Amino acid sequence: METSTFQLIEATIDDIQQAFRDQKLTSVELVQAYLDRIEAFDQNGPKINAVLAINPDALEIAAELDKQRGQDGQGPLYGIPVLLKDNIETKDPMPTTAGAIALEHNFAKDDAFVAKQLRNAGAIILGKVNLSEWAYFMSQDGPSGYSSLAGQVKNPYGIDVFKPEDVGGSSSGTGAAIASNFAVVGVGTETSGSILSPSSANSIVGIKPTVGLISRSRIIPIAESQDTAGPMARTVTDAAILLGAMTGVDDQDPATLGSAACALTDYTPYLKKDGLKGARIGVDLSFLNNEAPEERAIMDAAIEQIKALGATVVELTIPQQEFESDVLWYEFKRGVNDYLATTSDKVPVKSLADVIAFNQQDPERRMKFGQAELEKAQSLSDDPNDATYLEHREIDWRSSTTEGIDLVMQEHELDAILFQNNRGAAKPARAGYPSITVPAGYTSSGHPVGVTFSAQAFSEARLIELAYSYEQATHKRVAPDLQSY
Numbered sequence: 001m002e003t004s005t006f007q008l009i010e011a012t013i014d015d016i017q018q019a020f021r022d023q024k025l026t027s028v029e030l031v032q033a034y035l036d037r038i039e040a041f042d043q044n045g046p047k048i049n050a051v052l053a054i055n056p057d058a059l060e061i062a063a064e065l066d067k068q069r070g071q072d073g074q075g076p077l078y079g080i081p082v083l084l085k086d087n088i089e090t091k092d093p094m095p096t097t098a099g100a101i102a103l104e105h106n107f108a109k110d111d112a113f114v115a116k117q118l119r120n121a122g123a124i125i126l127g128k129v130n131l132s133e134w135a136y137f138m139s140q141d142g143p144s145g146y147s148s149l150a151g152q153v154k155n156p157y158g159i160d161v162f163k164p165e166d167v168g169g170s171s172s173g174t175g176a177a178i179a180s181n182f183a184v185v186g187v188g189t190e191t192s193g194s195i196l197s198p199s200s201a202n203s204i205v206g207i208k209p210t211v212g213l214i215s216r217s218r219i220i221p222i223a224e225s226q227d228t229a230g231p232m233a234r235t236v237t238d239a240a241i242l243l244g245a246m247t248g249v250d251d252q253d254p255a256t257l258g259s260a261a262c263a264l265t266d267y268t269p270y271l272k273k274d275g276l277k278g279a280r281i282g283v284d285l286s287f288l289n290n291e292a293p294e295e296r297a298i299m300d301a302a303i304e305q306i307k308a309l310g311a312t313v314v315e316l317t318i319p320q321q322e323f324e325s326d327v328l329w330y331e332f333k334r335g336v337n338d339y340l341a342t343t344s345d346k347v348p349v350k351s352l353a354d355v356i357a358f359n360q361q362d363p364e365r366r367m368k369f370g371q372a373e374l375e376k377a378q379s380l381s382d383d384p385n386d387a388t389y390l391e392h393r394e395i396d397w398r399s400s401t402t403e404g405i406d407l408v409m410q411e412h413e414l415d416a417i418l419f420q421n422n423r424g425a426a427k428p429a430r431a432g433y434p435s436i437t438v439p440a441g442y443t444s445s446g447h448p449v450g451v452t453f454s455a456q457a458f459s460e461a462r463l464i465e466l467a468y469s470y471e472q473a474t475h476k477r478v479a480p481d482l483q484s485y
Helices: 015-020 025-041 059-069 113-120 172-179 196-201 237-246 254-259 293-308 327-340 352-360 372-378 389-411 427-430 458-474
Strands: 051-055 083-086 124-129 185-190 207-208 228-233 280-283 312-315 416-420 435-442 448-454
Touching: 015 237, 025 051, 025 059, 025 083, 025 124, 025 448, 051 083, 051 172, 059 124, 083 113, 113 124, 113 293, 113 416, 124 172, 172 196, 172 228, 185 196, 185 237, 185 427, 196 435, 196 448, 207 237, 207 293, 207 389, 207 458, 237 435, 237 458, 293 312, 293 416, 293 435, 293 448, 293 458, 327 352, 327 372, 352 372, 389 416, 416 458, 435 458, 448 458
Parallel strands: 083 124, 083 185, 280 312, 280 416
Antiparallel strands: 051 124, 185 228, 207 228, 207 435, 416 448, 435 448
């Protein structure tokens, strides 16, 4: 899958922009090359099943951008195809479904703020990707990467041999699509691990930003205290470029108001090969003790590499929250009810109760693995001042910040805490703190493993320094081989 003069596989944003400048490539040719690759490997051949819908206007948009190329103010995303998780609204003629049959006719009138930012940067929204249904907040009994509307996403590194859930979730389609070179970059969303999990599982880079750095307006929600969109890419550089384009204050999302003094529109100055030199990185080995020997060996090697790059690795213990919080279920009910109330008359559900009833009408097709999480959320209060909800949220916040990440980072003067894959995602998620994951290697069976750096609010620039330094010293990512199918 390549044009006559341009190698598509593993192409970076910089590679593509250079080809544009050299007049060896147009955006129309690039979009068509990705469409051809999606046709060959997503819908046929190995049938990765990551892409849920193609934007029928993508080639027309690309042609218009080609005409305007060379004008002032065109940044690195100009003419670059991007895939979006299908819980993010766009004004293109594609529905926003969260993988749910109830939302298959949910056509938006306008872009989500994130989609507007990308379009303003010149990006081409190529399509929407499959996901774990309702962002894996419908049932814990089904595998990650499954939706009633579109079926199961496959991991391109183990199409016939991995378990279905090995694709990671809930941004499964974004992870598998970007790993498979179906677009340059993609956007996922995370509440707790849903960017980090599929990024590490598909050997790509994922950034879960600080809550409030990126707007959530017109994104189908789970929990307002933890939700965020974030970039997923094959390199730290491309993820950093995408992150800068997505930031911005949005009056429709009050959480972004606090980001005005902290957000950047360009994170590329922090791509520093010596980013780990002099850094202090904390590691809680209890997060690694239960790993399979091969995965533990990969992490041990990563830790040694981090030390070799000039960092001090500090062994520590992160206090764990034993309390079972129901915050996500309380917030899900409120958020989904608010969202569904705004949908068009073509959407047959206007509340969470409606969704549950709709699924019960055809359970084999609409709720193959049940809907226990939806039902639990429906059983709880939707009052934001409910005493139990407020108590659970306070415990979540305190245990993840002043008694968790803040405590150990201040005590040990750390730049970041290191985890494997998404194993440590819950605590920074509850705090609303950022993380970045980078490919670290593969087991003998081909399972990708990632190293994940987490830190305090609005530390994305420092995390990018650390991750880039590790990536450039190791270059662990290897593209999956789809040609044999």
